[in-house]
Amino acid sequence: MKKLLLVLLSVVSSTLFAQEKADSTLIKTDSVKVDTLINQQEVSKKRKKVEEDTLSYTEEFKRDRVKFQFGLRGGVNFGRYQIKEIKDVVRVTSSGLPQFPIVRDNFLNNAQSALGYLGGVFVRMTRGSFYFQPEAVYSQKGGKFDILQTNGNLFKRVNGTINAIDIPLTFGLRFRQGRIFAGPVASFPMSFNQEIEDALNVYTVKDFKNELLTRPKFGVNAGIGFEFKHFFIEGRYEGLFINMIDYEIGPTNNPVQFQMSPSQFQISIGLVK
Numbered sequence: 001m002k003k004l005l006l007v008l009l010s011v012v013s014s015t016l017f018a019q020e021k022a023d024s025t026l027i028k029t030d031s032v033k034v035d036t037l038i039n040q041q042e043v044s045k046k047r048k049k050v051e052e053d054t055l056s057y058t059e060e061f062k063r064d065r066v067k068f069q070f071g072l073r074g075g076v077n078f079g080r081y082q083i084k085e086i087k088d089v090v091r092v093t094s095s096g097l098p099q100f101p102i103v104r105d106n107f108l109n110n111a112q113s114a115l116g117y118l119g120g121v122f123v124r125m126t127r128g129s130f131y132f133q134p135e136a137v138y139s140q141k142g143g144k145f146d147i148l149q150t151n152g153n154l155f156k157r158v159n160g161t162i163n164a165i166d167i168p169l170t171f172g173l174r175f176r177q178g179r180i181f182a183g184p185v186a187s188f189p190m191s192f193n194q195e196i197e198d199a200l201n202v203y204t205v206k207d208f209k210n211e212l213l214t215r216p217k218f219g220v221n222a223g224i225g226f227e228f229k230h231f232f233i234e235g236r237y238e239g240l241f242i243n244m245i246d247y248e249i250g251p252t253n254n255p256v257q258f259q260m261s262p263s264q265f266q267i268s269i270g271l272v273k
Contacts, residue, residue, distance in 0.1 A: 060128030060129050064126075064127050064128045065127065066125055066126070066127045067125070067126045067127070068123065068124070068125055069123070069124040069126065069272050069273060070121070070122070070123055070124075070272070070273060071121070071122050071124065071232075071270055071271055071272030071273065072119075072120065072121045072122070072270055072271060073118075073119070073120060073122070073135075073137075073232075073234075073268045073269065073270030073271075074117075074118060074119035074120075074268060074269065074270065075117075075118055075119075075266055075267050075268025075269060076115060076116065076117055076118070076266070076267055076268075077115070077116035077117065077118055077139060077140060077141060077142065077264040077265070077266050078113045078114075078115065078264060078265045078266075078267075079113060079114050079115075079116055079140075079141050079142040079143045079262055079263065079264035079265075080111070080112075080113050080114075080143045080144075080262070080263055080264070081109070081110075081143030081144060081145050081160060081260050081261070081262055082109065082260070082261050082262075082263065083107060083108075083109055083145045083258070083259060083260045083261075084107075084257070084258070084259040084260075085106070085107060085108050085109060086106070086107045086256050086257075086258065087104075087106045087107075088104040088105075088106070088150070089104060089105050089106070089107060089203055089249060089250050089256055089258075090102060090103070090104055090203070090250050090251050090254065091103045091104075091105065091202050091203060092202075092203060092204065092205065092250065092251050094205060095205070096204075096205045096251065096252050097251060097252075098251045103149075104150050105147050105148065105149055105150070105155055105203075106147070106148045106149075106150065107145060107146075107147055107258065108145065108146045108147075108148060109145060109146075110143075110144040110145050110146050110157065112144050113142075113143070114142030114143050114144055114159060114160070114161070115142060116139065116140030116141060116142040116161060116264070117139075117140050118137055118138065118139040118140065118266060118268065119137065119138055120135055120136050120137030120138060120139075120166075121135070121136055122134065122135040122136070124272060126174070129173055129174045129175065130171075130172070130173060130174075131171075131172045131173075131174065131179075131181075132169075132170070132171055132172075133168075133169075133170045133171075133172060133181070134167070134168070134169050134170075135166070135167065135168045135169075135170070136165065136166075136167060137165070137166045137167075137168065138163070138164075138165060138166075139163075139164050139165075139166045139187075139264075140161055140162075140163055141161070141162040141163075141164060141187075141244075141262040141264060142159070142160065142161050142162075142262075142264075143160050143262050144157060144158060144159055144160065145157075145158050145160070145260070146158070147199065156199055158195050158196060158199045159193075159195055160192065160193060160195055160196040161192070161193040161195075161196075162189055162191075162192055162193075162196075162244060162262060163189070163190045163191045163192075163193075164187045164188055164189045164190055165187075165188045165190060166185055166186070166187050166188075166238070167185065167186045167187075167188075168183060168184075168185040168221050168238075169183045169184055169185070170182065170183040170221065171183050177226055177227055177228065178224065178225065178226050178227075179224070179225050179226075179227065180222075180223075180224050180225075181222065181223060181224075181225070181236075182220070182221070182222035182223075183220070183221065183222075184218065184219070184220055184221075185218070185219050185220060185221045185238060186216050186217070186218055187216065187217045187218070187219065187240065187244070188216050188217075189212065189213050189215075189217065189244060190213065191209075191213070192209060197209065200247075200249060200258065203249035203250055203258075204247070204248070204249045204250070206247075208245070208247045212244075212245060212247065217240050217241075217242055217243075217244055218240065218241055218242065219238060219239050219240035219241050219242075220238070220239060220241070221236050221237065221238040221239075222236060222237055223235050223236025223237060223266070224236075227272070230271050230272055230273050231269070231270075231271060232269065232270055232271075232272060233267075233268070233269050234267075234268055234269075234270075235265065235266065235267050235268075236265075236266050236268075237263070237264075237265050237266075238263065238264050238265075238266060239261075239263040240261050240262065240263070242261070243259045243260055243261045244260055244261055244262055245258065245259065245260040246258075246259050246260075
C-alpha cells in the first residue's frame with residue numbers, strides 16, 4: 001500500500017513539474033514574440049522616417065497637398081538712409097528765392113542706424129518643403145543724414161522716420177526647423193516725421209509730402225527663420241530698388257535733386273498656426 005502511494009505521488013509530481021516547465025516555455029515564447037513585434041514596429045518607424053527624409057523636394061511637392069496657415073509677427077528695424085550726397089544746396093525764403101546773403105549747405109550720409117518697430121499679419125501656403133507667404137506689415141523705417149555748412153560745421157543731423165505699410169511676397173524653402181526665403185516687397189509710405197519735413201523745408205516751399213505719399217515703392221526682402229512648433233524667430237534684410245524720396249530742392253531757378261532710400265535689417269518673432 002505504501003509503495004502504491006509513493007508511486008502515485010511520484011507520477012503527480014512529475015506531471016506538475018512538466019506542466020510548469022511547459023508554461024514557463026510558453027511565457028518565454030510569448031515574451032520573445034512581443035519583443036520581436038515591438039522591434040519590428042520601431043524599425044518600421046525608423047525606416048519610414050528615413051524614407052521621408054530622403055525624399056526629394058519634387059517628390060514631397062507631389063506627395064503633399066496645399067496647407068494654409070495664418071500668423072502674426074512683430075519686432076524691430078535697424079534702419080539706415082542712403083542719400084545722394086549733394087553740395088552747395090542754397091537755402092530759400094518763403095517765396096522760393098535764395099536767402100540773402102546766400103547760404104549753401106552740403107548733404108552727407110550718416111552710417112549710424114536708427115531703431116524702428118514693425119508688426120503685421122500673414123497667410124502661409126505650404127506644399128512639401130516650399131511655401132508662399134504674402135504679408136501686410138506696418139513698418140517704421142528710421143535712419144539719419146547730416147547737413148553741413150560749407151565751412152564744415154554741422155548744421156543739422158536729421159533723425160528721420162518714415163511710417164509705411166509694406167506688402168512683402170516671400171517664397172520660401174523649409175528644412176527641418178529652419179527656412180530661407182526671399183521675394184519682392186511693395187512699400188506704401190504714409191507719413192514722415194517732423195525732422196525730415198523741417199530739414200527739407202529750409203530748401204523748398206513746395207509740399208513734397210502729398211506727392212511722395214501717393215507713390216508706392218518697390219524693393220526686395222530676404223532672410224532666414226527658425227520655427228519651434230507654432231513659435232518662430234527670423235531675421236531679414238529689406239531694401240528698395242527706387243528712392244523713397246526723389247525731389248527737387250533749392251531755389252526754383254537752380255534746383256538740385258535730393259534722393260533718399262531707406263534700408264533695414266529686421267529681427268522679429270511671431271506665431272503661426
